[in-house]
Amino acid sequence: DTGVSQDPRHKITKRGQNVTFRCDPISEHNRLYWYRQTLGQGPEFLTYFQNEAQLEKSRLLSDRFSAERPKGSFSTLEIQRTEQGDSAMYLCASKGRHGDTQYFGPGTRLTVL
Amino acid sequence: DQQVKQNSPSLSVQEGRISILNCDYTNSMFDYFLWYKKYPAEGPTFLISISSIKDKNEDGRFTVFLNKSAKHLSLHIVPSQPGDSAVYFCAASMNYGGSQGNLIFGKGTKLSVKP
Numbered sequence: 001d002t003g004v005s006q007d008p009r010h011k012i013t014k015r016g017q018n019v020t021f022r023c024d025p026i027s028e029h030n031r032l033y034w035y036r037q038t039l040g041q042g043p044e045f046l047t048y049f050q051n052e053a054q055l056e057k058s059r060l061l062s063d064r065f066s067a068e069r070p071k072g073s074f075s076t077l078e079i080q081r082t083e084q085g086d087s088a089m090y091l092c093a094s095k096g097r098h099g100d101t102q103y104f105g106p107g108t109r110l111t112v113l
Numbered sequence: 114d115q116q117v118k119q120n121s122p123s124l125s126v127q128e129g130r131i132s133i134l135n136c137d138y139t140n141s142m143f144d145y146f147l148w149y150k151k152y153p154a155e156g157p158t159f160l161i162s163i164s165s166i167k168d169k170n171e172d173g174r175f176t177v178f179l180n181k182s183a184k185h186l187s188l189h190i191v192p193s194q195p196g197d198s199a200v201y202f203c204a205a206s207m208n209y210g211g212s213q214g215n216l217i218f219g220k221g222t223k224l225s226v227k228p
Contacts, residue, residue, distance in 0.1 A: 004156075033215060042117075042202050042218025043157065056213045091156050093216075100145050100164070100208050102216060104156035 004105035006092050012111045013082055020078045021108045025094030032075050033102060034067060035091040036060065043091055049075060082112045116140045117205050119219035126226050132190040134222050136203030139184065143205040147216070148177060148188045151200045160201075161188070193226045200224070 005024045013019050025032050030051050035043035046065070048056040051072035061067075064082075069075040079086055089109050093102040118137045126132045134148075144165040149157035163170040163177045163186070170177050176189045190197055200223045204216040 006156075031214070035216075040220065042204070042220050043216070044218070045215040048213045048215055050213075056215065058215075095214065100206075100214070101147065101159055101162055102214075103159055104149070107154075107156045109154065 004092055004094050004103055006090075006105040006108050008108060009106060010109045010111075012113065014113050015082060015084060017082055018078065018080045019082060019110065020076055021090055021110075023075045023077070023092030023105060025074070025092070026096070026103060029094035029096050029103075030072065031095040031097075032069060033093045033095070034075070034077050035093065037089040037091060037107075038087075046077075079110075082110075084112050086110060087112045114139075115219075116143075117203055117217050117219040119203055119222050121222050122220070123223040123225070126193045126224065128195055128226055128228050129192045132188075132193045132197065132224055132226065134188040134190075134201050134203075134224065136186050136188075136219055137184060138186075138205050140205070140207075140217075141181075141184065142207050143217075145206045145208050145214075146177070146179060146186050147204045147206075148175075149202045149204060150197075151202060151221070157202055190224075193224075195226050195228050198224055198226050 032049045034046040037043040049069040064080045089107045091107045093104045147162040148160045151157045179186045200221040203219040208214045
């Protein structure tokens, strides 16, 4: 297994459009996290899945954001009615059942025009 | 309110010398600490971690020291190499006691290693 993968790597969209990102975690990692990173900041937690259950959501996750993890494998993060303030790097990380370390994917860079 | 702080935005070191990156935290409930390295337009790459029950962990050229009483940790890189030039993030989490283990990151320190 080659690690966490994310698709697309880059996305440019116009304000008001919907976008969806995909994350494929490391095989058999049951825990999956989404983070967002803006310029000059460290990554900030958005939401967490254990298997298919979404167990925690940050207050950063407005009602325009929704995340899913059907069947406990890959996850999608959708942003509806995008705003310029949504421009950021969206990062996905996964962690194994017995591990303490999160491993990150390459990220999806979103630019909202 | 920043729970994890990296007070040095940048650090410049000569190749072959030691690089010391510092991190302070405020939440005494953190029980696991990690260092990640990040290049532009890429995701963070895990470097090294330490549990709160230890005060030192070593992996090759990288050593992390934890001082719980001071709520301070540091990453030592010896010897520094030009390929180490990147942004380094300190992160902390609460893996036990009912927490989901999400990471709290500092703002990063940009390390430049000059040949």
